[in-house]
Amino acid sequence: MATRPVPRPGVLDIEAYVPGKSAAPAGVKLHKLSSNETPLGPSPRAIAAFEGLAAKLELYPDGTSTKLKQAIAGRYGLDPARIICGNGSDELLELVTKAYLGAGDEGIYSQYGFLVYRIAILAMGGKPVIVPEKNYTADVDGILAAVTPKTKIVFLANPNNPTGTYLPFDEVKRLQAGLPSHVLLVLDAAYAEYVRRNDYASGIELVAESENVVMTRTFSKIYGLANLRIGWMYAPAHIIDALERIRGPFNVNGAAIEAGAAAVADEAHVAAALEHNEKWLAWTTAELEKLGLTVTPSVGNFVLIHFSMTPGKTARDADAFLTQRGLILRAVGGYGLPDALRMTIGTEEANRLVVAALADFLKA
Numbered sequence: 552m553a554t555r556p557v558p559r560p561g562v563l564d565i566e567a568y569v570p571g572k573s574a575a576p577a578g579v580k581l582h583k584l585s586s587n588e589t590p591l592g593p594s595p596r597a598i599a600a601f602e603g604l605a606a607k608l609e610l611y612p613d614g615t616s617t618k619l620k621q622a623i624a625g626r627y628g629l630d631p632a633r634i635i636c637g638n639g640s641d642e643l644l645e646l647v648t649k650a651y652l653g654a655g656d657e658g659i660y661s662q663y664g665f666l667v668y669r670i671a672i673l674a675m676g677g678k679p680v681i682v683p684e685k686n687y688t689a690d691v692d693g694i695l696a697a698v699t700p701k702t703k704i705v706f707l708a709n710p711n712n713p714t715g716t717y718l719p720f721d722e723v724k725r726l727q728a729g730l731p732s733h734v735l736l737v738l739d740a741a742y743a744e745y746v747r748r749n750d751y752a753s754g755i756e757l758v759a760e761s762e763n764v765v766m767t768r769t770f771s772k773i774y775g776l777a778n779l780r781i782g783w784m785y786a787p788a789h790i791i792d793a794l795e796r797i798r799g800p801f802n803v804n805g806a807a808i809e810a811g812a813a814a815v816a817d818e819a820h821v822a823a824a825l826e827h828n829e830k831w832l833a834w835t836t837a838e839l840e841k842l843g844l845t846v847t848p849s850v851g852n853f854v855l856i857h858f859s860m861t862p863g864k865t866a867r868d869a870d871a872f873l874t875q876r877g878l879i880l881r882a883v884g885g886y887g888l889p890d891a892l893r894m895t896i897g898t899e900e901a902n903r904l905v906v907a908a909l910a911d912f913l914k915a
Contacts (some may be wrong), residue, residue, distance in 0.1 A: 715849025
């Protein structure tokens with residue numbers, strides 16, 4: 552008999568999520584490029600909306616996030632009744648796992664998929680099934696081959712973090728068509744706003760015409776509201792009904808609701824963020840490749856930079872070198888990529904400093 556409370560099976564198999572570093576040596580200017588935050592910050596309208604709530608902090612927020620749902624629905628032409636908001640999209644990924652996966656069930660995700668998928672599956676006593684990728688890209692045939700009678704959920708980050716790769720919409724539709732109708736396909740489209748490819752779609756259309764597909768989005772990236780933790784999901788009515796029954800009351804705070812609604816309305820700010828990213832994503836990729844480094848082609852607001860395994864020139868060595876200069880990138884060994892670092896596209900100054908620092912590192 553246990554002498555103290557014991558977590559249920561699966562919990563202690565979880566490796567806690569480790570955020571990107573956010574500190575530089577004393578006296579060195581910090582350029583944090585480890586968490587895919589936008590260098591432009593949030594919309595001035597969002598800041599004003601946030602500040603406007605300061606005199607109402609004693610009040611509970613709207614428990615249904617109505618204003619935020621309506622703003623999202625208006626922006627994308629959706630039915631607000633088929634939207635649920637959360638404390639970041641992470642909460643929604645966990646909620647959908649809690650609702651549809653139990654002990655012994657299997658959840659599938661790709662080799663370099665978001666670490667929260669594994670955490671959510673194990674937290675419910677499920678079994679994570681990891682499917683190898685091809686060229687750092689999710690493999691539809693591999694995912695379909697991994698489906699068993701125990702499969703309940705398939706997670707697909709599209710675009711994927713930390714690789715920056717994506718699946719064309721035809722491939723996403725082929726994946727959905729090949730899944731049993733009772734298996735839930737979760738499309739995590741956190742970086743959708745950054746993608747400018749004619750063959751890409753975030754999944755809104757597929758959700759609209761399917762009973763087993765949901766799409767999650769976030770305000771943490773292009774909208775610059777990571778500190779407020781705002782996520783949303785578009786899903787069939789029957790799935791929204793299930794999630795609303797287990798969602799915590801007041802799970803989205805009032806400041807998030809107000810700032811998020813204001814951010815959605817400021818399309819000019821989003822356009823400026825996109826323009827900045829398009830310019831500096833291309834520039835940074837080209838300059839890193841001129842140094843002889845391999846960069847995985849990215850459609851997000853970050854790049855995956857590969858290093859050699861030669862002692863003194865590894866990703867770990869590069870990370871330490873950059874940190875001393877106040878340039879904080881993300882080590883991705885936890886994703887099974889010990890030879891790589893992920894770099895957020897930052898300000899012009901930060902991007903140029905990283906390229907210059909890596910040139911010095913490679914020469915040393």
